[in-house]
Amino acid sequence: MQTAINLWPLLGVLVIVLGFVLRFNPMLVVALAALATGLAASMPLETILATIGTGFIKTRTLPLIILLPLAVIGLLERHGLRLHAQNWIARFTGATAGRLLIAYLFVRETTAALGLTSLGGHPQMVRPLLAPMAEGAAESRFGKLPEALRIKLLALCAATDNVGLFFGEDIFVAFGAIALMHTFLLGSGIDVDPMHIAFWGIPTAICAFVIHAIRLHRFDQRLNRELTALPPASAVDKELAR
Amino acid sequence: MIISIQYLYWLAGVILAITAFMTATDRSNPKRWTTGLFWGLFAIAFLVGEKLPPVWVGVGVIVMALIAGFGGVGFGQHQNLNDRARRESAGRLKNKLFIPALAIPLVTVIGAVLLKNIKFGDVFLLDPANSTFVSLGIGSLVALGLACWLTRDTPVQAMRESRRLTEALGWALVLPQMLAMLGLVFNDAGVGKAVAHLATAYINLDFRLVAVMVYVLGMALFTIVMGNGFAAFPVMTGGIGVPVLVGMYGANPAVMAAIGMFSGYCGTLMTPMAANYNLIPAALLELPDKYAVIKAQIPTALAMLVANILLLYFLM
Numbered sequence: 001m002q003t004a005i006n007l008w009p010l011l012g013v014l015v016i017v018l019g020f021v022l023r024f025n026p027m028l029v030v031a032l033a034a035l036a037t038g039l040a041a042s043m044p045l046e047t048i049l050a051t052i053g054t055g056f057i058k059t060r061t062l063p064l065i066i067l068l069p070l071a072v073i074g075l076l077e078r079h080g081l082r083l084h085a086q087n088w089i090a091r092f093t094g095a096t097a098g099r100l101l102i103a104y105l106f107v108r109e110t111t112a113a114l115g116l117t118s119l120g121g122h123p124q125m126v127r128p129l130l131a132p133m134a135e136g137a138a139e140s141r142f143g144k145l146p147e148a149l150r151i152k153l154l155a156l157c158a159a160t161d162n163v164g165l166f167f168g169e170d171i172f173v174a175f176g177a178i179a180l181m182h183t184f185l186l187g188s189g190i191d192v193d194p195m196h197i198a199f200w201g202i203p204t205a206i207c208a209f210v211i212h213a214i215r216l217h218r219f220d221q222r223l224n225r226e227l228t229a230l231p232p233a234s235a236v237d238k239e240l241a242r
Numbered sequence: 243m244i245i246s247i248q249y250l251y252w253l254a255g256v257i258l259a260i261t262a263f264m265t266a267t268d269r270s271n272p273k274r275w276t277t278g279l280f281w282g283l284f285a286i287a288f289l290v291g292e293k294l295p296p297v298w299v300g301v302g303v304i305v306m307a308l309i310a311g312f313g314g315v316g317f318g319q320h321q322n323l324n325d326r327a328r329r330e331s332a333g334r335l336k337n338k339l340f341i342p343a344l345a346i347p348l349v350t351v352i353g354a355v356l357l358k359n360i361k362f363g364d365v366f367l368l369d370p371a372n373s374t375f376v377s378l379g380i381g382s383l384v385a386l387g388l389a390c391w392l393t394r395d396t397p398v399q400a401m402r403e404s405r406r407l408t409e410a411l412g413w414a415l416v417l418p419q420m421l422a423m424l425g426l427v428f429n430d431a432g433v434g435k436a437v438a439h440l441a442t443a444y445i446n447l448d449f450r451l452v453a454v455m456v457y458v459l460g461m462a463l464f465t466i467v468m469g470n471g472f473a474a475f476p477v478m479t480g481g482i483g484v485p486v487l488v489g490m491y492g493a494n495p496a497v498m499a500a501i502g503m504f505s506g507y508c509g510t511l512m513t514p515m516a517a518n519y520n521l522i523p524a525a526l527l528e529l530p531d532k533y534a535v536i537k538a539q540i541p542t543a544l545a546m547l548v549a550n551i552l553l554l555y556f557l558m
Contacts, residue, residue: 005432005435005436005439006432006436007436007439007440009428009431009432009433009436010433010436010437012424012427012428012431012433013428013433013437013467016424016467016515020514024311025310025311025313025413026417026420026514026517026521027306027307027310027311027413027416027417027420028307028308028310028311028312030307030417030420030421030423030424031303031304031307031308031311031420033424034423034424034427037424037427037428037431037433038427038430038431040431041430041431041432043430043431046297048300048427049296049297049300049301049304050295050296050297050300051296051300051426051427051430052299052300052303052304052423052427053294053295053296053297053298053299053300053301053302053303054296054299054426055422055423055424055425055426055427056287056291056299056300056303056419056420056423057287057291057292057296057299058422058423058426059418059419059422059423059426060251060254060287060288060291060419061247061372061375062418062419062422062518063254063415063416063418063419064250064251064254064375064378064379065375065378065518066411066415066418066518066522067254067257067258067404067408067415068250068253068254068257068378068379068382069346069378069382069385070403070404070407070408071257071382071386071400071401071403071404072342072343072346072382072385072386072389072400073343073403073407074400074402074403074404074406074407075386075389075390075393075395075399075400075403076339076342076343076389076393077403078322078323078328078331078393078395078399078403079323079328079331079332079335079339079393079395080328080329080331080332080333080335080339081332081339081340081343083328083329083332084332084335084336084337084339084340085340087332088337115355116351116355117374118347118350118351118354118374118377118378119347119351120347121347122519122522122523122526123526124343124346124347125347126523126526126527127523127526127527128343129340129343131527151529151530151531151534152534152538154527154529154534155524155527155529155534155535155537155538156538157527158523158524158526158527158535158538159511159535159538159539159542161523162510162511162519162520162523162535162539163511163539163542166504166507166510166511167504167507167546170500170503170504170507176472177471177472177503180472180475181475181479181499181500181503184475184476184479184480185479185484185495185499188479188480188484190484190488190495192495192496192499193496196496197496197499197500198500199496199500200494200496200497200499200500200501200557201500201501201503201504203553203557204500204501204504204546204549204550204553205504207546207549207553208504208542208546208549211542211545211546211549212542215541215542
């Protein structure tokens with residue numbers, strides 16, 4: 001480290017952390033952090049605004065994937081999609097919220113590993129289908145869920161989609177992240193076959209499935225424990241009977 | 243290319259402009275002018291954003307942040323079908339309701355996998371750099387056609403529903419883009435270099451396990467700050483991965499890279515900076531706690547970091 005490193009831009013990170021911890025409006029926090037970072041790096045105000053503008057235009061694809069499915073999903077919800085998803089899952093007596101999510105995790109992770117990353121997603125899969133099904137599966141066993149458990153279950157639905165996607169997509173060899181790693185290593189004078197990078201992601205991908213599936217299974221047990229008003233002995237019997 | 247991503251920007255711009263117009267004329271929304279202005283500015287960014295001087299766009303972004311920050315983004319009343327009509331509709335349509343919903347991912351996959359390389363002469367059918375996004379756009383339009391046909395409802399009603407969900411998401415819809423913008427500003431200002439400097443200058447890397455831990459946890463921490471593992475990878479791998487793990491300890495670069503990137507993803511699971519994955523779903527599921535999804539992911543992410551440290555230590 002011969003060249004002096006300017007540590008002042010870290011001020012922007014501090015603004016972000018403080019802003020999120022103090023729960024200010026995130027939009028405002030991010031705008032302030034961008035301004036603070038630019039000023040700390042001694043950019044003139046006009047350059048900072050131009051950097052913000054260029055960055056905003058460059059990243060327009062991000063809201064697209066949320067915005068475009070909304071009309072369809074909204075229209076289907078108006079005609080009872082979520083209601084039907086709940087009723088549909090209630091017909092399978094063996095379905096529990098945890099088992100449903102474990103199955104979804106498996107499908108999401110393996111399809112992502114085959115490059116089919118768009119087979120899930122929050123606006124088009126989790127909100128209209130997965131979340132109502134998980135809720136329906138839980139409600140058909142235990143009746144209406146207490147609010148805290150319901151929130152936890154819905155949050156787990158979103159989490160399961162994320163975990164499946166993240167730890168699946170990176171073992172697909174044509175995925176952008178693999179290309180990025182390959183290119184960067186080449187730049188550092190190391191030539192690695194992209195196939196090998198993808199291959200060595202597999203142990204972590206398996207761990208992710210096992211760890212998250214265990215958590216989902218334990219959530220099922222927690223629902224059982226907290227929502228069946230049976231005496232402890234028969235609750236144990238029920239566990240063994242499964 | 244025949245179908246370029248530009249058409250999707252225009253489509254999104256038109257949808258947002260209609261939303262802005264509906265909102266501004268909605269007397270049931272007490273903040274209809276500021277809300278309308280917010281969606282109007284966002285629509286402009288999609289319709290003509292690339293033609294405007296970047297400084298103007300920057301000013302527009304700051305105005306949007308101020309409107310959102312001072313509570314100017316509100317929502318109006320919405321006419322839902324009453325409960326009975328909805329039940330009747332669900333009972334009549336049954337599994338047909340699933341068809342348009344599943345059509346979005348199916349058409350997207352078909353487009354992204356099968357139509358990706360189709361050319362007419364020298365011209366690609368789909369924008370080659372953005373084939374997934376373009377396919378998603380086509381999928382959404384196909385699904386919209388199916389949904390209107392099956393439910394016998396109109397595209398106008400679909401726009402009202404789109405506006406209902408857009409207003410329910412509120413400024414959260416713009417946040418992922420804001421954060422990505424911030425990542426680019428961080429990059430320009432050299433935040434990455436400063437973090438890597440702190441991580442490598444003050445920690446003793448003479449023990450193999452410590453070096454592994456610094457790399458894995460550094461990837462996660464850096465991703466938590468930047469919201470994106472792709473931004474963390476060059477910095478941490480250039481700072482520690484290549485010189486220390488490969489150079490000093492002779493690690494297999496493929497193992498180091500693969501597990502390093504996954505460690506970054508553990509960070510993604512824990513940070514509000516990755517709004518698209520963590521905050522938007524909380525808003526979409528209408529959860530009162532906007533950090534509920536992050537809280538649900540933290541145990542998995544922490545366990546995965548331990549697993550990654552062990553895997554890298556023993557496999558490299």
